[in-house]
Amino acid sequence: MSSFENLKLSEPVMKALASMGFEESTHIQDSTIPLALKGKDVIGQAPTGTGKTAAFGIPMIEICDNSPSIQAIVITPTRELAIQVSEELNKIGQFKGIRALPIYGGQEYKWQMKGLKEKPQIIVATPGRLMDHLTKQKSIKGNDVKMLVLDEADEMLDMGFIDDIYAVMEKLPAERQTLLFSATMSPEIKKIAVELMKKPHIVGQESKKVKSPAISQHYVEVHESGKFEALCRILDTQCPDLAIVFVRTKVRVDELQEGLTRRGYAAVGLHGDMDQQRRNSIMKQFKNGKTQVLVATDVAARGLDISDVSHVFNFDIPRDPESYVHRIGRTGRAGKSGISITFVTFREIKLLKLIEQVSARRMERMEVPTLEEAIEEQQRKVIDSLREAAYGEDALRYRHLAEKLLNDNDSVTLVSAALTMLIKEPDKTPVVLTEPKQGGKKKGGFRRPRK
Secondary structure: EEEEHHHOOOHHHHHHHHHHHOOEEHHHHHHHHHHHHHOOOEEEEEEOOOOOHHHHHHHHHHHHOOOOOOOEEEEOHHHHHHOOOOOOOHHHHOOOOOEEEEOOOOOOOOHHHHHHOOOOOOOOHHHHHHHHOOOOOOOOOOOOOOOEEOHHHHHHHHHOOOOHHHHHHHOOOOEEEEEEOOOOOOEEEHHHHHHOOOOOEEEEEEEOOEEEEOOOEEEEEHHHHHEEEEHHHHHHHHHOEEEEEOOOHHHHHHHHHHHHHOOOOEEEOOOOOOHHHHHHHHHHHHHOOOOEEEEEEEHHHOOOOOOOEEEEEEEOOOOOOHHHHHHOOOOOOOOEEEEEEEOOOHHHHHHHHHHHHHHHOOOEEEEOOOHHHHHHHHHHHHHHHHHHHHHHOOOOOHHHHHHHHHHHOHHHHHHHHHHHHHHHHHHHHOOOOOOOOOOOOOOOOOOOOOO
């Protein structure tokens, strides 16, 4: 990492980066920004969590002026990512008067039309809705676009957006600058580079393998019927700050979220059948720490950028190694450490071995904590919290109440009662989940990653 000072950025952008707490630039930013500022096309091979939004966002803000025309477009695979990217671009452009507007499916057109009337300089959009505005609605004009960014291009190709991407590019000026970011370098990505980019510079490193020592990777061998209890025991002993639990189906999201809530955990679920208002509300709760556990499907969680996720649980093991890489990449971000824990049934051991082979990283076997260990950990956590509070600034706030209680009761009885109220011992409320259909095997064995 190096300082942003070395990149010779404008004063408004430097002021914005300082207000955002950015001090050192990442490798992908050091590699991308100088080239982009010179007008070069760039392919950035960068997984999520490496600072790629700022890598293209900083030069994008630098080349835009505050005239009322659309000068840059970012295409993203999901609505969540569109919202997150636009938020960061608005922060980077806050002192230069540059504004970004997210455009995505699932949101009413009237709100998007209202936003467009305010003349943003940057549009961050999902492919289908962007194409609709460019062609049917004719509410977005691409004549003044100087820069196009394809963010998480491999995800967009996997989701079948390739035709929309080509159609959008045809509506933009041929002399535009194009930046493409992808975690992998598939033949389809190379085809886009050859056909639609001008001698692109390739920066970063291909990331088909898990190269994140900050993520401690574990697996738990467990029967399908024992997964829920195993998850609860681990939550009780490891006490994650924020955790994402990945499952395969929408039904599993609803069932697992309901089960965790019944057991007393602050859990929310996220899947594709939810309307955008509900999804935004759930993500706001999770980001703000009002809920501890987010249960999600792969599609629903694509593009999530939350820096404080400490644990990722693969409640249902992903069917291919690339999905595993994307899932665990939700933790260990921004230089922080993270833990991934994968639940594996006997039938899924071969799939576990395939993931280890492709990622070139062995997962450590983890035993499910016993009920006694879970209780001991909850007790230790509360006692540590009490001791810490005893030396805090607010420790004497209720001293008069404490003295009054001690006049009528002995101290041991009072402390014992307080611990009884504070300690959350493991709940034994019965929870039954619908077992998923056996997946993962196709003709010729497990699905291997794209070559």
